[in-house]
Amino acid sequence: MSGVALALEVVVVFFLALFLLHRYGDFRKQQRMVLFATLLAWFLCFLIVFILPLDVSTTIYNQCKIDNQVHLVASNTFNLDNTSNTLVSPTQRVPKTCHKPWSYIPDGILPVFWRVVYWTSQFLTWLLIPFMQSYARSGGFSISGKIKTALIENAIYYGTYLLIFCSLLIYVAVSPQWHLSWYDLRTIGITAANTWGLFLLVLLLGYGLVEIPRSYWRASCHGQLLAKTYFKAAKLMTEKADAEENLEDVIEEVRTINETIKYNHPLRKCIDTILRKCPFEYQEKLGRNMDDYEDFDDKGNPYPSKKSLVKLHKRVIYAVQRHNRTQVQWQILLDEAFHLEDVAKNETSSTHQFIRSFPSAEPPGWNSKYLYTPTVEWYWECVFRRWCYRVLAVVLCVFSAAVVWSECTFFSTQPVLSLFAVFIQLAERDYNYVYIEMACFVTIFFLCYCVYSTVFRIRVFNYYYLAPHHQTDAYSLQFSGMLFCRLTPPLCLNFLGVIHMDSTISHQQRQQTAYTSIMGSMQVLSFIANGFYIYYPMLIVLLCIATYFSLGTRCLNLLGFQQFMGENDLTSDLVDEGRELICRERRKRQRTEDGESRRREWRERYSDQRERYRGRNKSAYSELKEADSSSTDSGKAQSRRDHSDNAELLQDVEPLDFNGDEPLETDNRRYAGGHYLSTSASRTRIFDDV
Numbered sequence: 114m115s116g117v118a119l120a121l122e123v124v125v126v127f128f129l130a131l132f133l134l135h136r137y138g139d140f141r142k143q144q145r146m147v148l149f150a151t152l153l154a155w156f157l158c159f160l161i162v163f164i165l166p167l168d169v170s171t172t173i174y175n176q177c178k179i180d181n182q183v184h185l186v187a188s189n190t191f192n193l194d195n196t197s198n199t200l201v202s203p204t205q206r207v208p209k210t211c212h213k214p215w216s217y218i219p220d221g222i223l224p225v226f227w228r229v230v231y232w233t234s235q236f237l238t239w240l241l242i243p244f245m246q247s248y249a250r251s252g253g254f255s256i257s258g259k260i261k262t263a264l265i266e267n268a269i270y271y272g273t274y275l276l277i278f279c280s281l282l283i284y285v286a287v288s289p290q291w292h293l294s295w296y297d298l299r300t301i302g303i304t305a306a307n308t309w310g311l312f313l314l315v316l317l318l319g320y321g322l323v324e325i326p327r328s329y330w331r332a333s334c335h336g337q338l339l340a341k342t343y344f345k346a347a348k349l350m351t352e353k354a355d356a357e358e359n360l361e362d363v364i365e366e367v368r369t370i371n372e373t374i375k376y377n378h379p380l381r382k383c384i385d386t387i388l389r390k391c392p393f394e395y396q397e398k399l400g401r402n403m404d405d406y407e408d409f410d411d412k413g414n415p416y417p418s419k420k421s422l423v424k425l426h427k428r429v430i431y432a433v434q435r436h437n438r439t440q441v442q443w444q445i446l447l448d449e450a451f452h453l454e455d456v457a458k459n460e461t462s463s464t465h466q467f468i469r470s471f472p473s474a475e476p477p478g479w480n481s482k483y484l485y486t487p488t489v490e491w492y493w494e495c496v497f498r499r500w501c502y503r504v505l506a507v508v509l510c511v512f513s514a515a516v517v518w519s520e521c522t523f524f525s526t527q528p529v530l531s532l533f534a535v536f537i538q539l540a541e542r543d544y545n546y547v548y549i550e551m552a553c554f555v556t557i558f559f560l561c562y563c564v565y566s567t568v569f570r571i572r573v574f575n576y577y578y579l580a581p582h583h584q585t586d587a588y589s590l591q592f593s594g595m596l597f598c599r600l601t602p603p604l605c606l607n608f609l610g611v612i613h614m615d616s617t618i619s620h621q622q623r624q625q626t627a628y629t630s631i632m633g634s635m636q637v638l639s640f641i642a643n644g645f646y647i648y649y650p651m652l653i654v655l656l657c658i659a660t661y662f663s664l665g666t667r668c669l670n671l672l673g674f675q676q677f678m679g680e681n682d683l684t685s686d687l688v689d690e691g692r693e694l695i696c697r698e699r700r701k702r703q704r705t706e707d708g709e710s711r712r713r714e715w716r717e718r719y720s721d722q723r724e725r726y727r728g729r730n731k732s733a734y735s736e737l738k739e740a741d742s743s744s745t746d747s748g749k750a751q752s753r754r755d756h757s758d759n760a761e762l763l764q765d766v767e768p769l770d771f772n773g774d775e776p777l778e779t780d781n782r783r784y785a786g787g788h789y790l791s792t793s794a795s796r797t798r799i800f801d802d803v
Contacts, residue, residue, distance in 0.1 A: 118216035119226075130155040131687040138590050139583040147587040150237065150245050154594030157234045158601040162561050163629075166553035168223055168626045169537075169614060170214045170546045176624040177211040195254055204614045214546035223627035231602065231631055235306065238598035241590045245269055245779030249587035252427030254383050262423075287801065304634055308602035308645060314564060315649060316601070319656025319667075321563030322516060324508035327661075333502035335460075339453045344677045344684060346446055350694055356432070363432045364395050367424065370417055371399055383422045390429050392436075431586075438584040445582060447702075450695045460495045467491035471698070471706055512559050517657060520650040523611045533615040557608050564604060568596050606632065609649065 134152050188595055247263035275329065324596055331337055366386035374384050417425075451470055457465050466491040515532045529535055533556050540548045569579045579585050579593055605628065609615040615629055659665065663678070670676045670683075678684050 116218070117221075118167060119218055122167070123160065126159045126163050127156055130159055135583075135588075136581055137579055137583070137585040141591075142236050143587050144249065147245055147249050151590045151594045152244055154234065154237050154242060154591075154598050157230050157237070158594075158597040160230055161234075161605055162557055163554075163599050164223075164226070165557060165608070165626075166550040167214075167216045167218060167498075168628050169609075169612070170216060170550050171218050171223065171419055171547065172218060172624050172626045173541055173544070174214055174613065175220075175548070178626055181211060200226045203638065212544050212546075214550075216546070217548065224630055225602045227628050227631045233596040234601070238595045239306075242595045242598075243270065246588050246591045246595075249591065250427065252423040252425070252430065254386050254423070254426065258423070266690065298634070306599070307603040307606060307632070309606065310599045310648070313596075313598050314607070315652055316656065317564045317567040318516075318560065319653045320660050321365075321567045322513040322653070322656050323660040325563055325566060326506045326513055327511060329502050330506035333499040333506070335453065335456060335499065339450075339457065340688050340776050341677050343695060344448070344454055346450060346691035347687040348675060349439065349441075349446055353443055354485050355525045356436045356439045360392075360432045363425075363428050364391060364399075366397055367391065367429065370422070374416060378416070380416070380419060380422060380755045383419065383426070387422070387429055388425070389425050390433060392433060430660060434586045438580050438586075441582050441584050442580065446697070447698050451699065451702075454699075456494050459491060462491065462495075464650075465491050467494060471702060501591060513563075513657075516563075517653055518561065519611050520607075520653050523613070526613065529613065531611055531613065533611050537612045537614075553608075553612070556612075557605065560604060560608060561601075565597070565599055569591060589596070607646075610646070705799075761802060796799070 123195060130152055138148060138151065140148065187393055188749055204415045238424060244263050244267055251259040251262040253259040253262055253741050256483065262384065291322040331341075371384055371388065388399055441544065457469070462468070468487070486573065517531050520529040525531070529538065533552070534554050537549060540552065571579075579589055606615065609626060614626055616625060621789075666676045670678060670681065675683065675687065
């Protein structure tokens with residue numbers, strides 16, 4: 114089982130990152146390199162979170178073996194000194210049987226694994242992803258043009274870093290008291306990256322520790338949740354209208370340039386590229402300007418430059434993406450608002466059957482037919498859901514309080530005040546590796562959830578915005594991957610310090626984890642290792658207090674950014690406006706549903722009538738066929754009987770002379786069943802002649 118656990122977690126983490134990328138990105142429209150870079154960044158960050166508990170359990174097992182070896186050496190020394198009348202007693206604890214963990218990873222694998230994961234993620238976050246961000250947002254019409262734009266933007270960005278690094282390097286070289294090797298320089302670089310990540314980590318973690326439990330508690334309050342949905346509807350409608358107006362302005366500019374640049378202009382290919390980025394309905398209106406086949410005149414008309422077309426191309430890409438995102442988000446928000454209104458209506462239902470306003474929106478399946486029936490849905494939506502959310506909010510509050518306490522006391526080793534360190538040490542005494550791994554995974558997963566969910570909720574003026582349902586642009590996807598790569602290593606290092614598995618912070622002589630070994634000795638910069646890493650996380654207390662009293666929300670509201678605040682007049686106005694918008698959309702959808710139901714009833718009625726008409730025609734045709742066949746059979750039988758009677762009568766009659774002067778009588782016959790039959794009058798004349 115040594116390599117199975119590692120391989121299994123690698124596969125699980127890969128599909129988890131792929132699932133999240135599919136939820137937020139668009140595999141069909143976005144560039145393959147952008148998707149690959151984002152997937153690799155998310156995969157490596159999630160991999161650190163999932164593999165670190167295995168590293169902790171393996172380290173505890175190795176520490177057990179080291180303790181046994183030390184105890185054995187100390188016992189032998191005591192025996193030798195005892196024979197020479199010297200009283201020396203071993204100070205080591207009595208060894209226990211070291212049971213190998215089920216997920217034990219052999220020596221030498223994890224250090225190589227961590228080096229590959231860490232340095233690959235650092236390469237992504239500091240070099241490749243910033244370059245891919247500039248490449249994705251570039252409005253160039255060729256690969257070389259986009260690469261050139263990306264290189265220029267990143268040269269300006271990294272020029273400052275390079276200048277600072279060179280200045281520090283020259284200072285270290287000329288200072289006689291500094292004698293740094295390549296190993297020390299690498300450690301300084303890692304420390305600088307982790308310090309920057311820890312600075313941002315505390316800000317995001319302080320917000321998530323309070324906001325996540327509060328969001329689940331508010332989700333249990335149905336009235337407040339519905340009011341917030343109305344508020345979001347009013348804001349989103351404003352953004353949606355602004356996106357449509359912006360798209361119309363950009364399309365109008367594209368139309369003007371499209372009419373100016375003729376078919377044989379050298380920049381016509383650039384215009385065609387811009388037209389392909391426009392929505393399909395606008396492409397049909399714009400078309401290609403092929404009505405004038407005269408050669409262009411450089412002096413006669415003021416043609417735009419290629420640089421201006423590059424800027425226009427960039428604006429078109431952004432405007433189209435924003436327009437599509439707001440359209441999809443509006444439909445999703447409408448469905449959410451309709452569902453919450455349905456829950457409010459069904460709470461007073463005496464039948465305990467959940468009735469939807471628009472049942473055709475979700476087609477019935479086997480799940481809703483056998484498992485999630487209307488009765489089960491009513492009890493879940495109207496009774497159990499709110500209590501489940503409240504219990505979950507209380508549990509998350511307890512976890513948040515434990516994290517805040519441990520972050521403020523993890524530097525204390527005697528006594529041990531960090532709660533997570535106490536739990537791990539209690540499990541270490543019995544070498545309960547399953548409990549150790551589960552405790553480590555739950556703790557680090559909660560920390561990552563608080564940080565990552567804050568990253569997914571951040572929205573910076575539509576410049577960075579992670580939107581689900583495949584509506585996240587390439588820049589936001591890569592920016593999130595860059596943040597994950599910068600936040601995950603310091604988060605995991607902080608977690609190891611909280612559970613007292615980092616000797617640099619806990620000052621304990623014990624076996625280091627393989628993850629800590631790649632960080633080097635932080636004592637190279639003692640003021641950071643003994644100061645910033647220990648005391649800076651205490652600011653989480655202040656950030657949690659500020660988040661609890663919504664100081665950030667209040668400041669944004671004062672600056673003019675509309676935020677949901679229950680006691681604010683502007684919030685009430687936006688809630689009322691959102692309620693009216695939802696009512697209008699409900700009436701519109703209801704008319705659409707009624708029209709669809711009428712068309713469906715007409716089609717069903719028409720199909721029933723056609724089936725009945727087909728049935729009547731089929732029965733009439735079968736009756737006519739039966740009558741035809743019966744008349745045919747009766748006619749054949751009658752002719753056979755008449756022929757036999759005539760034959761019997763004519764046997765006793767003399768032959769007639771047909772050579773007489775009298776003309777032959779006309780043979781009157783009737784048609785029945787497709788055969789001519791002789792009438793009784795003809796038979797009478799024959800008998801008269803006899």
